Amino acid sequence: MPSNRPRAGSPQAPSPAAARDDSPASPWRASRERLRDREVKRDAVIRAAARAFNRKGYHNTSLDDIAAALEVTKPTVYYYVSNKEQLLFECFVAGIEGIRAAVREARSQAAPARERLKAVLRHYGEAVASEFGWCMVRAEDQDLSPDMSAHIKAMKSEIDQGIRRLLREGIQDGSIHPCDPKMTAFALAGALNWIAHWYRESQGMTGTQIAEAFIAVFESGLRPRPEISNEVQTCRKPKSSSSRPGAPRSARSRGSSRR
Amino acid sequence: MPSNRPRAGSPQAPSPAAARDDSPASPWRASRERLRDREVKRDAVIRAAARAFNRKGYHNTSLDDIAAALEVTKPTVYYYVSNKEQLLFECFVAGIEGIRAAVREARSQAAPARERLKAVLRHYGEAVASEFGWCMVRAEDQDLSPDMSAHIKAMKSEIDQGIRRLLREGIQDGSIHPCDPKMTAFALAGALNWIAHWYRESQGMTGTQIAEAFIAVFESGLRPRPEISNEVQTCRKPKSSSSRPGAPRSARSRGSSRR
DNA sequence: TAGAATAGCTACTGGTGAGTATGGTCCACG
DNA sequence: CGTGGACCATACTCACCAGTAGCTATTCTA
Known part of the structure; x- marks a missing residue:
């Protein structure tokens, strides 16, 4: 049962996305006052684990490594996740x-x-x-x-x-x-x-x-195409109506960065 | 220096490819008489390792596992390779x-x-x-x-x-x-x-x-092509080629024209 | 302010697995 | 025939690491 995170109702304010993106700042030492938002800290643990796995691989990453990256100790990590596998x-x-x-x-x-x-x-x-x-x-x-x-x-x-x-x-x-x-x-x-x-x-x-x-x-595809109109050129009976291949999706300015 | 295998000149007869393909037969117990061809045994160790890594992953495979698959013990494996990494x-x-x-x-x-x-x-x-x-x-x-x-x-x-x-x-x-x-x-x-x-x-x-x-x-490619000549359309043709995946070095008939 | 909950630490256990020390057996060769 | 080397097993060492026990400190609540 993987989704057994406490998720205790989130009683407080949503805490305006402290240190949201890719800064390695940990919510612990980052600001000295302890923001006790469990979800924020839990997310920080997950993200630190992802970065560590990304760099060293799953088996070469110990929970001590992850804890050290957050400037806490291993039992603190275990306070937020139940084991390494769940991480x-x-x-x-x-x-x-x-x-x-x-x-x-x-x-x-x-x-x-x-x-x-x-x-x-x-x-x-x-x-x-x-x-x-x-x-x-x-x-x-x-x-x-x-x-x-x-x-x-x-x-x-x-x-x-x-x-x-x-x-x-x-x-x-x-x-x-x-x-x-x-x-x-x-x-x-x-x-x-x-x-x-x-x-x-x-x-x-x-x-x-x-x-x-x-x-x-x-x-x-690899095989060259006769570059006539770059539109669809359906080669098979379009199976009744509804085949407006006219690309309602954006103006097809896909430059494809070809040099 | 990875390629430091002894390679001692191979003085004896080439030993006609005993148990070549995917049979898990190990050159040790396979035939009771000890064929002392070091290269054959070494290859068997490599292949056993590959199979084990393939099934359980590198970190979840111990050298005892590999040795057991060959019906030998760990020091025997170490007699042919210097460490797990080299494997x-x-x-x-x-x-x-x-x-x-x-x-x-x-x-x-x-x-x-x-x-x-x-x-x-x-x-x-x-x-x-x-x-x-x-x-x-x-x-x-x-x-x-x-x-x-x-x-x-x-x-x-x-x-x-x-x-x-x-x-x-x-x-x-x-x-x-x-x-x-x-x-x-x-x-x-x-x-x-x-x-x-x-x-x-x-x-x-x-x-x-x-x-x-x-x-x-x-x-x-994904975009449809004007169906000029038949050419492509290779979807799910059984093809039934006689290329048995054994036979590693056969004539290879690289026909650049398809069918 | 007492008590409870929260949050974190130090210090440990237990298991696993890589790699080795040592010695035995069989064969080739002088 | 006996000696050295190739080959392989038993039985270890040692390091690392997941996970835990038990304590401390802080904060919330009644």
């Missing part, structure tokens, strides 16, 4: 939640499936390039208890199935070139997941830019 | 060697760059789906000493640069759609690397089939 799980969930939301949102829209798929891939790339990307990508069965592993597998499968569905719908509505949805979904997810292996912040590109570059690659 | 390194090299060879071979050929790239990707996919694929993909800096890490990084970079060069050449000779070589290489390698995460043998597809399916995805 990894929470990092995973923090990373994958955005993708799941994007997949769900894609199902409730009316745009051509390729545009909806691109939106999902964009969120996907951003999530993988986030500070939780490593944990999301690398959290493996072997390091987790069976229930946690099952949770993670279910979430991953949800995303995979969502992508496959978008591919099928795109083939149906003519916005996506016919292909094997399963293999194509593997290829897309694999390319995006791998971002977590080579991407380091402060390297110039943001996650969004990388996602855009990848989408450009996936869309065009 | 991982050897598995990595065993996996990546085929790709490096393919990249080098691609440079000495005259075919259009896209065809040469496809050949490289085919070898790449096969290597990742091999029993050393996991080690090749997952061997990380954090688990290795600085020199080993540098070695690995150099080999990976060699392959990456080779793919980028093929992409540039393909854009030049018109066989590849204009794109950002760096990002495209990342996308290709990522998709292929990720095979190691989901591929399990006995799942129906061989590494070659997966590689072919991925190549079809990369070639066409």
Whole structure:
């Protein structure tokens, strides 16, 4: 049962996002007065764990390391999480939640499936390039208890199935070139997941830019295209109406940064 | 200095490839008479390690596990390798060697760059789906000493640069759609690397089939193409090629024209 | 202000696993 | 035949680390 965090009703004011983004400031020593917002501190523990896992790997990170990064001691960490495994799980969930939301949102829209798929891939790339990307990508069965592993597998499968569905719908509505949805979904997810292996912040590109570059690659393919009108050119009967491939999504100024 | 294996000249007969492929037979208990071919036993240790890492992960595999799989004890393993890290390194090299060879071979050929790239990707996919694929993909800096890490990084970079060069050449000779070589290489390698995460043998597809399916995805792209000649449409063709994944060094018939 | 809850520390346990010290056995070769 | 080396096992050492016991200090509440 992973979500057994106390969550005791949050009685106080929401505490205006102290030290929100990527500063390594810990809510303990950061300001000497103890802000006793449990959730803020708990989040800080999760984030510190994510950074440590990201840098040294899960097995090479001890809870003493994480505690030291927060300038506290190990029992303090255990005051907020029950064990190391849960720490990894929470990092995973923090990373994958955005993708799941994007997949769900894609199902409730009316745009051509390729545009909806691109939106999902964009969120996907951003999530993988986030500070939780490593944990999301690398959290493996072997390091987790069976229930946690099952949770993670279910979430991953949800995303995979969502992508496959978008591919099928795109083939149906003519916005996506016919292909094997399963293999194509593997290829897309694999390319995006791998971002977590080579991407380091402060390297110039943001996650969004990388996602855009990848989408450009996936869309065009390696084989040259007769560069007539860069619009759809459906090659298969668009399956009744509703196939307005006219891109209601933004003006398609996808420069794709090709040099 | 990773390659300090004794390699004592191999004075005896080559010993006709005892228990070559994926049988877990160990050269120790397999035949009661002790064949003292050091290389064969050493290879068996490497392969056993690869299988164990593949199944349980590097950190969750103890050298006692590997020894038990070979029905020997831990000091015997240490008689053939110097430490656990070297074991991982050897598995990595065993996996990546085929790709490096393919990249080098691609440079000495005259075919259009896209065809040469496809050949490289085919070898790449096969290597990742091999029993050393996991080690090749997952061997990380954090688990290795600085020199080993540098070695690995150099080999990976060699392959990456080779793919980028093929992409540039393909854009030049018109066989590849204009794109950002760096990002495209990342996308290709990522998709292929990720095979190691989901591929399990006995799942129906061989590494070659997966590689072919991925190549079809990369070639066409998601955006529909005007259906001029039939050409593409490689979706789920059973293909039934007689390439049994054993037979490592066969004639390889690299037909650049599909079907 | 007493008592309870919160939040954190020092100092420990227990288990695991990498790597080794030491010695035994079998074979090749002089 | 006996000696040295190749090969392998028993039985250890040692370090690291997840997790805990029990204490202290601060803050909230009645």
